[in-house]
Amino acid sequence: MLQVGMFHSLEVINEVPFGFYLDGQDKGQILLPTKNAPLGCKVGDKVHAFIYHDSDDRIIATTKRPKVCVDHCAYLKVVSISKVGVFVDWGLEKDLLVPYSEQAYPMSEGLSYVVYVFCDEETGRLAASTRLSDFLYEESSEEGGTFEPKQEVELLICGKTDMGYKAIINGSHLGLLFRDEVFKPIKIGHSMKGYIKSIREDGKINLCFQFHDPSARNTLEEQIIEDLIAHDGLSTLTDKSAADEIAKRFNVSKNAYKKALGSLYKQKRILLDKSKITLVENK
Incomplete structure (x- = not known):
C-alpha cells in the first residue's frame, strides 16, 4: 500500500504536456510535474518519488527531498x-x-x-x-525499542526544563539530560550522539554525553598530565574553573574533570590549590 509522506519507487505510465503520471497503485495515477521530474524521464521508467498533497489537496509526487518524512x-x-x-x-x-x-x-x-x-x-x-x-515513547520497555545503560544513541534536543534538556532518542523515545551532564553548549534542534545513562524504576530514560567509568577517567588523567607537560608543569584550570572552560579544553563535564584531578592527587602526580595545578616531578 502506498503511504503518503514517504518515498516510493513508482513506474511512469503516461506523459502529458505538464508532467508524467505515475502508477500510484491503490492511490491511482499520481502526477509528477515536469519541474520535479528527473532529466530524461520517460514512460516505463521507475522514479524514486516522495508522495504528498499539493495546495489543492491532490496527491502529487516530487523527486525533491523534504527535510522530514512521515513518522519522524x-x-x-x-x-x-x-x-x-x-x-x-x-x-x-x-x-x-x-x-x-x-x-x-x-x-x-x-x-x-x-x-x-x-x-x-x-x-x-x-x-x-x-x-x-x-507520538513518542517515554519508557524504555514500551514498544519501539528497549535500551540498555551505556548504549550509544542519536539525540535530537527538543525541549528545556528546570532539570535539564529533553531529547528524542533514535527518533522513537523521549529522555532527559540532567543539567550537570551538559558540559558543552547545546540548543533545541541540535542533533548529536549521546548515551543511555540509566533506566529509572518507572521506565523513564536518563541520558548523558559521557560515561565516567574507570577507563574513561584514566584516559582523561593522561590528557591532563600531557597538558601540564605542554605548559611547563602548571595549569590554572582547576576544579574551581567554569564548566565551559573545562569542556573547551578537555571536552568533558566538570564532574569528570574533578574526579580525574582527585585521582591524580591521590597518586601524588599533581599538587592542587585554589588557583593552579602543579605537576609533581619524578625524581
Whole structure:
C-alpha cells in the first residue's frame, strides 16, 4: 500500500504536456510535474518519488527531498500563521501545517520548533505536532525499542526544563539530560550522539554525553598530565574553573574533570590549590 509522506519507487505510465503520471497503485495515477521530474524521464521508467498533497489537496509526487518524512521528527521554522494553525518550511513547495490543536504551546512566525510529522487518519493528509509525548515513547520497555545503560544513541534536543534538556532518542523515545551532564553548549534542534545513562524504576530514560567509568577517567588523567607537560608543569584550570572552560579544553563535564584531578592527587602526580595545578616531578 502506498503511504503518503514517504518515498516510493513508482513506474511512469503516461506523459502529458505538464508532467508524467505515475502508477500510484491503490492511490491511482499520481502526477509528477515536469519541474520535479528527473532529466530524461520517460514512460516505463521507475522514479524514486516522495508522495504528498499539493495546495489543492491532490496527491502529487516530487523527486525533491523534504527535510522530514512521515513518522519522524525535525526542527522546522514557522513561515506563516493562518486561522487553522501555523505553517512550517519542510523543504517542499507546499508548507506543512501544525494545527492549533497540535501545538503544545503557541508557536511564533520566524522561530523554529521540533515537530513530529504524522498522517491524519480522517483526512489522509500530512500534518505536524509539537505534542511529542503523544507520538513518542517515554519508557524504555514500551514498544519501539528497549535500551540498555551505556548504549550509544542519536539525540535530537527538543525541549528545556528546570532539570535539564529533553531529547528524542533514535527518533522513537523521549529522555532527559540532567543539567550537570551538559558540559558543552547545546540548543533545541541540535542533533548529536549521546548515551543511555540509566533506566529509572518507572521506565523513564536518563541520558548523558559521557560515561565516567574507570577507563574513561584514566584516559582523561593522561590528557591532563600531557597538558601540564605542554605548559611547563602548571595549569590554572582547576576544579574551581567554569564548566565551559573545562569542556573547551578537555571536552568533558566538570564532574569528570574533578574526579580525574582527585585521582591524580591521590597518586601524588599533581599538587592542587585554589588557583593552579602543579605537576609533581619524578625524581
